[in-house]
Amino acid sequence: MKIWKIVAAIAIAAGVLGGLAWLNAPKERSNLIVIITPSLDNPFFGQEALGAEARAKELGYETLKFSHGDDAYKQSELIDTAIARNAAAIILDNAGSDASAAAVQKARTAGVPVFLIDREINVKGVATSQIVSNNYQGAALGAAAFVEAMNETGAFVELVGKESDTNAVIRSRGYHDVLDQYPGLTMVSRQSANWSQSEAFAKMQSILQAHPEVKGVIAGNDTMAMGALAALESAGRHDVVIVGFDGSNEVRDAILAGRIRATVLQPAFRQAQFAVEQADRFLKRGSTGLREKQLMDCVLIEASNARALNNFNLARS
DSSP states (O other): OHHHHHHHHHHHHHHHHHHHHHHHSOOOOOSEEEEEESOSSSHHHHHHHHHHHHHHHHTTOEEEEEEOTTOHHHHHHHHHHHHHTTOSEEEEOOSOTTTTHHHHHHHHHTTOOEEEESSOOSOSSSSSEEEEEOHHHHHHHHHHHHHHHTTTOEEEEEEEOOTTSHHHHHHHHHHHHHHTTOTTEEEEEEEEOTTOHHHHHHHHHHHHHHOTTEEEEEESSHHHHHHHHHHHHHTTOOOOEEEOSBOOHHHHHHHHTTSOOBEEEOOHHHHHHHHHHHHHHHHHHSOOSSOSEEEEOOEEEOTTTGGGEETTEEOOO
16 A cells, blocks of 8 residues: 555656646747837937837738837846847847846846947957948048148037947947158047937037137038037037038938038948848857857048948948
């Protein structure tokens, strides 16, 4: 009798453990790609989200789009949401190179691969891919156009993006590695406008009062370039050379109207689509077949090719 009791106990235990194993088994990955960018209203970030969404749907995925507003805490919450929704992958334009590493690691630990676009993080081996514009190469292109338009001489201003943003640092370095070779060019002010048009407008107004001799403005993005343009035009200064960075439709139109000299296109739409294509490959094959960090070259936009630019995408003839 005792033997039968032991056998029964073993059978019950096996059944319980089997049930527990079923409860703890990993869930089957969903068909959902979560897209998180700093903003859905900003033209640049909005086009990133649209590009990723369109390509994901073409490849048969469901999508969710979110904005973290450059808030690392909110970004972490959105990563939690993606994990809870059992996302297959995350496409992320992150909220800061240092502040985002932990959130990306959290997703990786949960088995959700993250594909970074536009902004890199300062840690390797956490994101599956980091697909960023070649900001240094692009900045060198913009600086060369600026030097030519300035005839290699005159006082100029640099408007910088967020100092905590790797892109802002790299673009500024790319600008100066070209500009500093020309002794006739004098930087009279270098200020951060935090990628903001309103801040750039206010900073430019203040700079003009202190330095009315300014002949040029080189900006870390198109939004700040447009803020500087508005301040200059409100002061009746239509003679100042302006170069931006991004390739927005607004600056395209200003270039065609002769109000801005040039901008540098970073292909946001295509970059986001490329990230989705890599996510699809990774999910199907277990590897992207590419190195983690990948650079996409930028293109100088001037009056000669501005008409081919639309929504951060350059039509090829």
